[in-house]
Amino acid sequence: MEEKSFSFCYSTQLDIPVYLRVASLEGQSKQLPYSQLHANPELKYVGSNTNSVSELYATVQLFAESKPLTVPIRTSYKPFKIRRLWNEWITLPIKYSDLPRTSVLAVTLWDYSADIQHVPFGGATLPLFEDDGTLRKGRQKLKIHLGKEADGSAYTSTPHTPDASDELDRLEKLIKMQDAAEIPQIGWMDALAFQHLERLNRANTKDNVRHLYLEFPIFDFPIVHHSYTYPSITDSMPAPVPLPYQNQMTAKDDRRFVTVFDPEMMRENPIEVKHRRLTRSHRNGPMDRDMKPDAKTRDELNEIIKLPSSQELSGDEKDLLWKFRYFLTRDKRALTKFVKSVTWSDSTEARQAAELLPRWSSIDVDDALELLGPSFTNVAVRSYAVQRLQKSDDEEILLYLLQLVQALKFENIPVDAKDKDGKGEQASSLADFLVGRAVENEILGIHFHWYLMVECEDRSKGRLFAKVAHQFMTTLVKRPDGKERRSVLKRQAGLVADLAQLSQSLRSSKDGRPKKIEKLRHYLADPKHGMAQFEPLPLPLNPSLSIVGIVPDTATIFKSSMLPLRLDFKCDDGSTYPVIFKTGDDLRQDQLVVQIIRLMDRLLLKENLDLKLTPYRVLATGPTHGAMQFVxxxxxxxxxxxxxxxxxxxxxxxxxxxxxxxxxxxxxxxxxxxxxxxxxxxxxxxxxxxxxxxxxxxxxxxxxxxxxxxxxxxxxxxxxxxxxxxxxxxxxxxxxxxxxxxxxxxxxxxxxxxxxxxxxxxxxxxxxxxxxxxxxxxxxxxxxxxxxxxxxxxxxxxxxxxxxxxxxxxxxxxxxLIGGRDIKIYLGSVLGKGLAFFENISVHITFSSQISVLDVFIGFQTRHPSESTTLTSRCDSLQIVDLHH
CATH class of the missing domain: 1.10.1070.11 (Phosphatidylinositol 3-/4-kinase, catalytic domain)
Structure with missing residues (x-):
């Protein structure tokens, strides 16, 4: 039997406010008899008792579990002459995604009385979700309970269920289905149906039976209620450690601890919040300026300042830092800890902290980098960090450029916003700083450009980096040499694209490695490709070098699964620069590690410790290709x-x-x-x-x-x-x-x-x-x-x-640790072979003091299956051996 697909949407995915239209009020009411008006004279001042179309207004309010979810929202004033027709859309201050399953809509019609008092004309309560959990849509008919205010309790006394004849109710349901596009529209037939409906409506109109018509939005898919599901307690969860007294319990008395999720666990204690606001009030500012810690408190402050940057501060530590903030302004190391102690959601406290930043001692670069991390979102703090980076030279900025480009993700950079001129809004202070430095320094600019190009291909943040790249290019072309430098970047991109395409085609080729090397050299030597000789161009991997071509005769392909290309670039001074170009591999992790090695090498050199490190250059030119220096x-x-x-x-x-x-x-x-x-x-x-x-x-x-x-x-x-x-x-x-x-x-x-x-x-x-x-x-x-x-x-x-x-x-x-020679010697003793037998074999299983013979066999079998039978027969009785000895 063929299955039918059904498309729907969860209510949690509907991130828009709840809205509906109050249409009209239909039906007639009996006029009050004079005897009742004589007994209660105030009733004659109620508009509906004297006028069949008196001015009414409606209020709409959401309830759930007998508790209000929103404040009442009312319709605007409208004078009525023939019928009460509002036809007004109302938006409630709550989103569909936040609606509980038990949400009900309480609609009350209000009338004016003497002294402009408001009395209920009638009300009705309507559940927002059907019995099957789908959100109501289209036209809704509510029975109005006269003289009552709609209540939103679970057992409401003002239900919406209308009293209508079967035929009339059936036709109104069909009209509702037609409005939802579930029934096709046929003009002449619909006109006849509407005429019949009008006759039925007039014939079935009863005194004191009033109906209010509402209209809900119709979405492309049915909206099914869905709420957050708390993680269940399963047997896969680790069992709790039994308490000492539990060992004496019988199996009948043994009980497991159950973890219960507390939704308010992450909320702040209101008492602590109130205490913090009082202690950090701006009124205490003049007193805090002159406060100085005693010897014991200074030791406590020093211990807090020495904590690693990833260490979370306790509430008492934050309060202590805030209390002596003016005293700590002389210590540059304390700034990052002070910023962590500030409650930036409190506008008064945030303003005090921002005013204190310029008075602080100049911080080091490592602290400035911390302030640009994901934990710090305040604009004043991040701008202060950028001001510190402005004091660093280009060489130092280049050391951290990879991380500074990543820090753009934590900036508040609007991607889609436009200003009055139609241009994109100004980027963040960090983006402005990086663009300014990259424009002034060509080498820095080339690295900055390639770091941005790789990130532009990221699905989540690609548009952000594309905007910064556009800002860089726009600023660059305004310089006298801007167009030339932009042309250089385009030529570099063309060179990288050609190499990536060449490498990919060679990888997909079914030819052997010698044939692929021959094709590579022929391609490079062909003048029509322009690879052997071209105009001087800064090498993207090392922009300080100017290359003029690639040497075809020395080009080769390594023996590796990715088949990386080994190329010698000709420099304008006559030297060559060997480069490995790879496709099918993401080099960003290698790029990060080598950058950290280069940074550590510089830190050691500052301490006069030269450890002769070799931080070769690595550049990821894309998510699946890149280049590295060949040493x-x-x-x-x-x-x-x-x-x-x-x-x-x-x-x-x-x-x-x-x-x-x-x-x-x-x-x-x-x-x-x-x-x-x-x-x-x-x-x-x-x-x-x-x-x-x-x-x-x-x-x-x-x-x-x-x-x-x-x-x-x-x-x-x-x-x-x-x-x-x-x-x-x-x-x-x-x-x-x-x-x-x-x-x-x-x-x-x-x-x-x-x-x-x-x-x-x-x-x-x-x-x-x-x-x-x-x-x-x-x-x-x-x-x-x-x-x-x-x-x-x-x-x-x-x-x-x-x-x-x-x-x-x-x-x-x-x-x-064990080297490959130990394994070869051991295999030789098992197989009766000498070390020369393994000259062309590379068997490296693991760096461990003990290794399973089975692991050795697996590694050996993949290279010499013909010898596997001999090795298996001699390893049957062996288990784990110490190869080092």
Whole structure:
């Protein structure tokens, strides 16, 4: 049997006010007899008792569960001559989405009496929802109970049910269905039906039977009532911890605790609100100006100021900060905590706080970045933060530009609003600041442009960034060189689009990799494509370089599932700049990690600690494509295969010095040790996962670095990953755990960790600005992203405790991690093969002290299925082994 589809809409989706039309009052009333008028003379002053069409007005009010939902709304005054016809639309101060299921409409008609008193002419009560839960629509006929005011109680004494003959009621229902487009209109037949209806209406009109006609809106779909459903208590919820006395209960007496949702749980205590208003009244301002804390209170204030930026303040802490706000203006660190203590919804308190901001000591950049986060929506606060950023140079702004672009999401930028001139309204102070800096500095402008272009493709906030991009372009063309710079941006976009299309076509091609490389080089060399030679153009990845073409002969394609392109761009000075261009992959997470590494490198350099980091450049040019700098290097896994399983042999080959320790130049070994220390600390703080010897690279001069940041913030595809990514091969490259270089490595780790802990506030604020960014590992748990990074810093520890903690971390990591060579040796012993058998095999299962033989078999079987039978037969009796030993 064919199923019929039924379209409807929930009432919670109808975010518009309730409205209806009061049409007319029909029917006749008996005139009061003279005997009744003589007995009660005041009745003769009521208009309806002396005039059949006296001036009446109607009031409409909503009730639910015998309680009023709105105030009464009345119709405007209208004089009547022949019939009482209002034909007036009324809007009630409540939305359809907020209506309860039991909502009823109480309609009362009022008449004028002596001394302009209002007496009820009659009333009726009508439920807004039908018995099946659908919202009433179209024309409604209400029986008026004369002399009564409509009541909205659950058991109303003024029901709306009309007293009409069966035939008349049937015809009126058909007319109502025709108004709702459920019955087609036929002109000549409808005219006959209406004439018959008029005759029936005159014939069935009874004395003292009055009917009021209302009209409700007709929507495209039936409106079905729907309300918020509270989460149910299921067995999947964790069982509560039993209390001590529950252990003595019998099974019959055992009871489970039930969690009940309290709708008012998040509401403020009215007593506390009243207390806060009284204590923070503007009348206390003159007294607070001269208040100074005692020694104990100063210590309490200092503890509050030292709290991390992600820490929530208690009510007492907020009150303390407000009380001594004038005293704290001399401490720049206290501003962000003071702003958190302000109740910005209170206009008086917000005004006092805004007036105090200019008097505060100039804050640091990290605090300014915090004030631009999602927690601060006050315009005065955000404008104050932008004023602080204006003091920073372009180089510093470029460090935080990625986060500043994301901070535009938290600005109050109207997207659809228009001003009187038809132009878009002025953007926020942050947008104006970024546009102004980007217009003045070409390098900053190119980065700003590409950051905006990527975000423009976001469905939720794309229009906002498109508006800022339009503002940037409009401001740019007003400069003398504006049109030229705009042309440069268009040419960059064309180059990126051509490379993306080329890469995509090569990926979709069924040819082998050699054939694809041949097609790539032929395409680049073809003059009609204009890729081998073009006018000087700033490279989007590194705008400080001016490129004039791509070298076709050296172009290649990497052995990877995404088949990234390896291109050498020719610079105008004759040099080349190697770049990797990828499609089918979102590089925004890699871009963020590399930006944080570059920032941490700068913070360490400020403390005269150069750890020889290699923050290669990454630029996401779109949600599915981007470019990154290619650094000539070799994966650790490849180095182990080519140099007999030793990183030290690789170092000795590229940096020989017979007189030096281990035969390696001291400069190269120093670079290697420092870079290992730097990346161990940074990858630990960022929670970088999925580490294996193929994404740990080493350059010929000794620079060690990580690539491929697809897993961060503690995420890892492998079970039970170690906290620090330090493998045994890295330690062997330093000469072993007993060498002097390894001791230096640990010392550099301690210094870097304690140095970055001092700048934790800045790093946490940068991550806070990225909570709404399209970063995969942040989108999983955006509310916990900052907390995950904060926990890595161990801010609750002293410096000595932090060093001891990190030393334990290093020792545990060295003892836990396994390299690919260990697995190969073990497989060789099982299969009876030598190490040479695995020269072209890369088997890296996990960095763990213990690993299942089954996991080893799965990783091996995918590469050599012919040997899987032998491996299976020899692993049947084995379970879990320690491969490190």
């Amino acid at each position: 000539p290097s070799m994966p650790i896994a490849t180095a182990l295969v080519e140099f007999n399983g030793s990183v030290l042999a690789y170092m000795k080959k590229n940096n020989p010095d017979p007189g030096a320790r281990f035969g390696v130049k001291a400069e190269a070994m120093d670079t290697y040790v420092k870079s290992c220390a730097g990346y161990c600390v940074i990858t630990y703080l960022l929670g970088v996962g999925d580490r294996h010897l193929d994404n740990l690279l080493i350059s010929p001069d000794g620079h060690f670095f990580h690539i491929d940041f697809g897993f961060i913030l503690g995420r890892d595809p492998k079970p039970f990953p170690p906290a620090m990514k330090l493998c045994k091969e890295m330690v062997e490259g330093m000469g072993g755990a007993q060498s002097e270089y390894y001791k230096q490595f640990k010392s550099y780790c301690y210094t870097a960790f304690t140095t970055l802990r001092k700048q934790a506030n800045l790093i946490l604020n940068l991550f806070a600005l990225m909570v709404d960014a399209n970063i995969p590992d942040i989108k999983i748990e955006p509310d916990k992203a900052v907390t995950k990074v904060k926990d890595k810093f161990c801010l609750e520890m002293s410096e000595e405790e932090a060093i001891n903690f990190f030393e334990t971390l290093i020792n545990d990591s060295v003892n836990a």
